[in-house]
Amino acid sequence: MSQTVFAPWADPDQKPLIRFENVTKKFGEFVAIDDLSLDIYEQEFFALLGPSGCGKTTMMRMLAGFENPTSGRMLLAGQDIAGVPPNKRAVNMMFQSYALFPHLSIWDNIAFGLRRDNKPKDEINARVEEMLKLTRLEKFARRKPHQISGGQRQRVALARSLAKAPKLLLLDEPMGALDKKLRQDTQFELMDIQETTGTTFVIVTHDQEEAMTVASRVAVMDEGRIIQVATPADIYEAPNSIYVADFIGDVNLFNGTTSPEGDDRYAVHWAEGHPPLIATSAQPFSDGQSSHFAIRPEKIAISTERPTETANVLQGKVLDIAYLGNISTYHVALPSGQIIKAQTANTRRISRRAITWEDPVWLSWNATAGVLLDR
């Protein structure tokens, strides 16, 4: 049985909805966006992820029309949109502060954009009702923004920005003001709404979990550049750099030099007196090239007896155990002094745990468990 995977970026015939062509944005001397090129496709849920000050908000504000690129071109559905004011763009934005009009009711807030288009009254009414239903706000239509909860305000902001059926919806940290539990529910709600409406969403966030959950593709940004654009799984499993590997989730890094062993296999010489680590890599490395071997904690097995079958085995001593309920993270000190994190699911009750502090343990993983990075 074949399933069609949503991956327009892999199809060379697809035309992007948004195209950044060598876009640079400077504020005075400060370079916020540095020669950036990027394609975003229709119906994508695209996440811009990065630390604060990385330029993700500037990119969003350029898409909305509040800022213009200093150089380069920005195309929306093939049209250059540089200089087009925000009110003339088929792009709507959901603001981080929600920016709900405090003097208008929820109903009027949602109708605000529709009224500007001088649409007939029936059409506006029908559309507002539809939006209220989509965001489950029917009961609150007559209230003012300060009379509803934070989560409801967030939904009003979403309904208002979706009311005009934009080609592109921009979401600036849409869940930044919500608490963790509500945030998780809202993430799924947002995905449902995106699927229902078929609108292209671009979300700005600094929360990597949020980006991983909602997005079809994630762009990891740093200092005005895009470091990697890929699906959440690829970003996690196949980061292209230490920066991405380290930004998303937890990672153990071994710095060393490689020597090819044939069949895409490489030996990483990372410490004197230790056997080299064996890793596979599709990307070729030359003999003696310095490299970084990255492996996620949950890919490392921890045991009290030396495993025989696996390619990489290291001995160490348990330094710390972080117990998170469902999983535990073991901090294991190697004889070289390096501390390695290994994660296991707590399939047994804690009283029956075999490993405890100061125990000598064996860490092991297969050759394919990690990635070799050259930067």
Add this chain to the structure above:
Amino acid sequence: MRRFALIAVPYLWLLFLFLVPFLIVFKISLSDLALAIPPYAPTFKDGIAEMLRQFDFENFVFLTVDDLYWKAYLSSLQIAFFSTLITLMVGYPMAYGMARAPEEWRATLMMLVILPFWTSFLIRVYAWIGILSNDGFLNQLLMWIGLINEPLTILNTNIAVYIGIVYTYLPFMILPIYAALDRLDESLNEAAEDLGCSRMQAFWLVTIPLSKNGIIAGCFLVFIPALGEFVIPSLLGGSGTLMIGKILFEEFFNNRDWPVASAVAVVLLLILIIPIVLFQRNQQRQAEAEQ
């Protein structure tokens, strides 16, 4: 008990400094002019029963008979209304500019608005005589530029009164509007633009409604004192400037007719009560909305 004591302080304050003087003025307004000290009769010296018997509303009737008074009231209302409007037109852009100015400039701009209060109000109004008179700075400047050949007669006209009122009460308009605009989130305007508003539409649909309370507060703060204004019309206005504050002063000090002057004051207060009550209600509603 403590709560009662706390509330009692402002109430006692109002009782002694507002209600008691008002009752005294009201009492005088019911009496008649007399050649005596004080220049009215009857007084408490005649005994309370006798005093109450002699009280009448003659002076209030007189205010309606002589058309000088109601014309002065109307003219005061007109001058107060239009000067409030002009002050709003001048003050709103200034407040807007201040609220949109870079953060580090705002304290300085605020200072500049308050600065005139450091000099006596009377001296500042006198200074306007020097500016507006026929050979004053303004006429000299305009003639030097070549805009006019003959000096303009501004001083001792209603125009000078308008200038004086707008100048004097401008800070009272700017400060509440600035306070309202300063709190306004810039992203609200961006949201309005994002939803299809032009800059101008966003201003009318978002900025103005959200600064409404500041506008109302500013307008009352200008209108109420302007209505009873005495110094500005008597110094800058001419014989043709009819304002009730001026009439009141003349009745009191020139004619020494305390009973009529008191009646004028009582009626002025009754006129002022309407905007004051409206103002209070606006303030209260604003306080409730902010809770």
